Structure formats: C-alpha cells, structure tokens
Amino acid sequence: MDLDALAALAGTLGPESTGSAARRPGSAGPAPARLFSTWEITDRILPMAPNHLRRSLRANPDWPQGRSQEDGRLRWFTLDEVHALRRAFAASGGARHLPDRPPGAPLILTLVHPRPGTGKTTTAAHLAQGAAMAGYRVLVLDLAPSGRLSQLLGAPDPAPALPLLAAQAARHLRDENRLRLSRGEPVLTPDADLDGAEVRAPSPTAWAGVDLLGGGLTLAPADQKIAGWQHLIRSWRPWEALRAGLDAAGHLAPSDGPALLSPDAGYDLILIDTPPALGPLTLSAVIAADILLMPFAATSAEIAATSRGLTLLRSEIAAIETREGLAARALGETPRRFTWSALRTLLTRFDPATQTRAATGIQTQMGETLLMPRQEAVPLLADPDGPGTIYGLDYRTVGRDRHAALRRDPDAIQAAVHALMAEVWREKLAEAALDGPAG
Ligand SMILES: Nc1ncnc2c1ncn2[C@@H]1O[C@H](COP(=O)(O)OP(=O)(O)OP(=O)(O)O)[C@@H](O)[C@H]1O
Ligand SMILES: [Mg+2]
Incomplete structure (x- = not known):
C-alpha cells in the first residue's frame, strides 16, 4: 500500500469534493430552505395578530405576498421575504420588530468544549438560525472537520475559513522576508497554503441572513498546518490570527444599529463552532471571542469533562499569556492579558426525569455563568435523518402544538443569548465612552 493506492482508493468513491456525499439522495443531505407560514410568522417571528398581518399585506401590494399551498388558508414565505416584511414593518413604525442592536462591532461568540x-x-445551528429569525445578520465559521454545521445550514461546501489565518501568516512571512532581504539573509519559502491564501467571500446558506465559512474535512490537518507556519514565521502569533483575519476581511466593521438583514449590510454576530480539541485553531477562536459558550449535559461524565475542559482551557491560554509576557517584557511593553466579555455554560440534552437534581446543583455552583434555560433531549435532534435543528422543522410534520412545545427551549435560549449580546454591546459602548474620543 503506497500513497498512489490511497489516491486510487479515494477515486473509487467518486469525486474528491467532501460535500458530494452530503448531496446524495437518501443521505442526511443539506436542509432545504424551508418556508414560513403566516401562523409561524405571527406566532414566533414577528409577533402580531394574524389579522393585522393580513390587513397589512392587503394594504401594501408591494410587500412580499407569499404564496398559498394546498391547505389554502395560509400564505407561505421564504425567510428572505420574512426579512423584507420585518424591514417593512420596522420602516412603518413597528420599532418593536427591530432586534436589540446597540451600536458597535459585531460580537464574536465561540462554542467550545474539548x-x-x-x-x-x-x-x-440553533443560535445561527434563531439570530437570523430575530433580525440579526450572522457570519458562521464552521471550524469542525465534520462539517456538520455547514450541512445543517444547508451549505455543505462553503468558502473555506482557513485562508483567514493563512493570509495573516502569509503577511507576516512577507514582512519577515523584507527584513531578511534588507539584512542580506536567505528568505523563508512559503508552502502552497501560504502562497495561495485567498480569502473568499462567505457563502450564503439556506438560511437568508446567515453566511458561512467552513471547510469540512480540509480542516482536519489545520492544526498541523498552523503549527508549521508558526515554526516557520517566528513573529506570527496564531492565537491572534483569526480575529485579525476577520478584521482584515472587513467582517468586524462597526454598525450604528440593526443591520436588519439587508444583504449588503455588515454582520451583527460572528458565531464560531469548534472541533472537540484545544489545538491552535480552536484556541484562536477562543481568544477571538467576546462571548464563550460551553454546552454540556448534566451527566456525571460530562460534568467531570466540563471541569477538566475548563482547567485545560485555562492552562492552554495561560501558556500563551506567559509566552506573550516574555516577549512583551523583552520589548519593554505591558504583557497582554486575555479577557472575554462573558463566559456562559448551557445544559443540553437535558432529561428532566433523571437530571433535575444534578442540574439544580450545577445551577447553585455556577450561578449566572450557567444560562437559565436548558435544552431538553429531543429525539428528533438525535435522528440522523431528521432536520437536525428544531428551527429546521416544518411544523406541518408534527403539528402546531408539538412545534410550539419543541420551540420553547431553543426560543428561551435565543432570548437569553440575545439579551447577553445586548448587555455586552452596551458594556463595550460604556467602556469606549470612558476611554474617550481619543481612544
Ligand atoms: N437536545 C438534544 N436532544 C437530543 N439529541 C441531541 C440534542 N442536542 C444534540 N443532540 C445530538 O447529540 C449528538 C452530539 O451533538 P453535537 O454534534 O451538537 O455535539 P458537538 O459538541 O458538536 O460534537 P463534536 O464535539 O463531536 O463536534 C448529535 O448526534 C446530536 O444530534
Ligand atoms: Mg460539533
């Protein structure tokens, strides 16, 4: 067995594209863009009396009118049309349909657990879909080689995320080479990834208002690549690279208020899903974050793993701080401390029959760090052929009552996270005001 045999074996399974299997009929393929009925819109997304929506549609023939389906009475809208309705209602005085979006740069929320x-x-996935349904514009970074998030969002083959970091490394390499040339020293040779690092525009998803950068299996060797670049370019700090890359790509541009899902507006939220590892890629997503969110279940194994995970995370970041500190002191600068605006934990796959006592204990121990709402275990989320998320579910398959019951947990979690985001934006505004206009 040699390398050519590996390639030949790969060839027997069809095209190289990692997304191709996902599109094969019968497999758990990309969630198709689903439609939203006047019931779901007025019940959940733009709360109002259904009659008010009907009257407003009649009075404004230029607004999206949706289309009726077999059942006749209801009209069905794409999410893009729902966004247009939100903009229209907001413009005609429905300020309560605007998401709470204080001015400032988009927030970065990273999900992490080793x-x-x-x-x-x-x-x-629920946070991305929920934020879009609330009127926020979201950029998702799917940094997990499983690519499952990309699949859940209906875009299994998105523009790659790794060039955000590679382009930063390449920039440092060029700076370093400039210095080397001026000193008459041999230059460093970039590898193919650095040489051709092209930061592409995020891909649209099946969820209007949610864009995506990912990479799936091509992210599997990311940590080794990053370590290699770091070894080559000693002045490059990979842990800063993700935020710097997002900034350089213009994704961190501040906004004055709700961008309201207009396609050319900037993002409100950058949501990063990480693999179950604490390699350089995950650490750079953790260090980039304004908000860290650690989901876990109230089982003894996961409680213990969460405690160990937090300890590991602390020691990995402390090691980076120490390294930064040595460099800073050598240059007479103040050593940098890594901080976050918020760290929250969340109970998922919760079973009220067996885990209520454990959950209450965790709540007492963790205080406000634990988000109050819990996501109960729901069989349809564990079903590989299911919609993957509750928000991806067309309510006609389970009925309105069941759908409303299923939505209760993710809706409560959305509300808690959106309130936290608004709190963080306000804190940042207050800090900026204290720093003064010179800062
Ligand atoms: N509330 C829930 N109820 C039932 N099953 C769930 C629930 N949430 C997640 N699951 C299932 O648990 C499994 C793990 O969930 P998920 O993929 O979100 O975890 P993860 O932390 O991203 O995993 P990894 O670290 O491997 O990427 C999946 O099969 C998912 O469908
Ligand atoms: Mg995952």
Missing part, C-alpha cells in the same frame, strides 16, 4: 458530542454544533 469533549466530543456535548452539543456545540447543534447549539450553534
């Missing part, structure tokens, strides 16, 4: 299967990806 243990596999704690619910990072499922939570990320």
Whole structure:
C-alpha cells in the first residue's frame, strides 16, 4: 500500500469534493430552505395578530405576498421575504420588530468544549438560525472537520475559513522576508497554503441572513498546518490570527444599529463552532471571542469533562499569556492579558426525569455563568435523518402544538443569548465612552 493506492482508493468513491456525499439522495443531505407560514410568522417571528398581518399585506401590494399551498388558508414565505416584511414593518413604525442592536462591532461568540458530542454544533445551528429569525445578520465559521454545521445550514461546501489565518501568516512571512532581504539573509519559502491564501467571500446558506465559512474535512490537518507556519514565521502569533483575519476581511466593521438583514449590510454576530480539541485553531477562536459558550449535559461524565475542559482551557491560554509576557517584557511593553466579555455554560440534552437534581446543583455552583434555560433531549435532534435543528422543522410534520412545545427551549435560549449580546454591546459602548474620543 503506497500513497498512489490511497489516491486510487479515494477515486473509487467518486469525486474528491467532501460535500458530494452530503448531496446524495437518501443521505442526511443539506436542509432545504424551508418556508414560513403566516401562523409561524405571527406566532414566533414577528409577533402580531394574524389579522393585522393580513390587513397589512392587503394594504401594501408591494410587500412580499407569499404564496398559498394546498391547505389554502395560509400564505407561505421564504425567510428572505420574512426579512423584507420585518424591514417593512420596522420602516412603518413597528420599532418593536427591530432586534436589540446597540451600536458597535459585531460580537464574536465561540462554542467550545474539548469533549466530543456535548452539543456545540447543534447549539450553534440553533443560535445561527434563531439570530437570523430575530433580525440579526450572522457570519458562521464552521471550524469542525465534520462539517456538520455547514450541512445543517444547508451549505455543505462553503468558502473555506482557513485562508483567514493563512493570509495573516502569509503577511507576516512577507514582512519577515523584507527584513531578511534588507539584512542580506536567505528568505523563508512559503508552502502552497501560504502562497495561495485567498480569502473568499462567505457563502450564503439556506438560511437568508446567515453566511458561512467552513471547510469540512480540509480542516482536519489545520492544526498541523498552523503549527508549521508558526515554526516557520517566528513573529506570527496564531492565537491572534483569526480575529485579525476577520478584521482584515472587513467582517468586524462597526454598525450604528440593526443591520436588519439587508444583504449588503455588515454582520451583527460572528458565531464560531469548534472541533472537540484545544489545538491552535480552536484556541484562536477562543481568544477571538467576546462571548464563550460551553454546552454540556448534566451527566456525571460530562460534568467531570466540563471541569477538566475548563482547567485545560485555562492552562492552554495561560501558556500563551506567559509566552506573550516574555516577549512583551523583552520589548519593554505591558504583557497582554486575555479577557472575554462573558463566559456562559448551557445544559443540553437535558432529561428532566433523571437530571433535575444534578442540574439544580450545577445551577447553585455556577450561578449566572450557567444560562437559565436548558435544552431538553429531543429525539428528533438525535435522528440522523431528521432536520437536525428544531428551527429546521416544518411544523406541518408534527403539528402546531408539538412545534410550539419543541420551540420553547431553543426560543428561551435565543432570548437569553440575545439579551447577553445586548448587555455586552452596551458594556463595550460604556467602556469606549470612558476611554474617550481619543481612544
Ligand atoms: N437536545 C438534544 N436532544 C437530543 N439529541 C441531541 C440534542 N442536542 C444534540 N443532540 C445530538 O447529540 C449528538 C452530539 O451533538 P453535537 O454534534 O451538537 O455535539 P458537538 O459538541 O458538536 O460534537 P463534536 O464535539 O463531536 O463536534 C448529535 O448526534 C446530536 O444530534
Ligand atoms: Mg460539533
């Protein structure tokens, strides 16, 4: 068995594209863009009396009118049309339909847990879809080689995320080479990834208002690549690279208020899903974050893993701080401390029959760090052929009452996270005001 045999074996399974299997009929393929009825819109997304929506549509023939389906009475809208309705209502005085979006740069929320299967990806998908349904514009970074989040969002083959970091490394390499040339020293040779690092525009998803950068299996060797670049370019700090890359790509541009899902507006939220590892890629997503969110279940194994995970995270980041500190002191600068605006934990796959006592204990121990709402275990989320998220579910398959009951947990979690985001934006505004206009 040699390398050519590996390639030949790969060839027997069809095209190289990692997304191709996802599109094969019968497999758990990309969630198709689903439609939203006047019931779901007025019940959940733009709360109002259904009659008010009907009257407003009649009075404004230029607004999206949706289309009727077999059942006749209801009209169905794409999410893009729902966004247009939100903009229209907001413009005609319906300020309560605007999301709470104080001015400032988009917030970065990173989901992290080194243990596999704690619910990072499922939570990320609900947060992305929920934020879009609330009127926020979202950029998702799917940094997990499983690519499951990309699949849940209906875009299994998105523009790659790794060039955000590679382009930063390449920039440092060029700076370093400039210095080397001026000193008459041999230059460093970039590898193919650095040489051709092209930061592409995020891909649209099946969820209007949610864009995506990912990479799936091509992200599997990301940590080794990053370590290699770091070894080559000693002045490059990979832990800063993700935020710097997002900034350089213009994704961190501040906004004055709700961008309101207009396609050319900037993002409100950058949501990062990480693999169950604490390699350089995950650490750079953790260090970039304004808000860290750790989902886990109230089982003894996951409680223990969460405690160990937090300790590990602390020691990995402390090691980076120490390294930064040595460099800063050598240059007479103040050593940098890494801080976050908020760290929150979330109970997922919760079973009220067996885990209520454990959950109450965790709540007492963790205080406000634990988000109050819990995501109960729901069989349809564990079903590989299911919609993957509750928000991806067409309510006609389960009925209105069941759908409303299923939505209760993710809706409560959305509300808690959106309130936290608004709090963080306001804190940042207050800090900026204290720093003064010179800062
Ligand atoms: N509330 C829930 N109820 C039932 N099953 C759930 C729930 N949330 C997640 N799951 C299932 O648990 C499994 C792990 O969830 P998920 O993929 O979100 O975890 P993860 O932390 O992203 O895993 P990994 O670390 O491997 O990426 C999946 O099969 C998912 O469908
Ligand atoms: Mg995952």
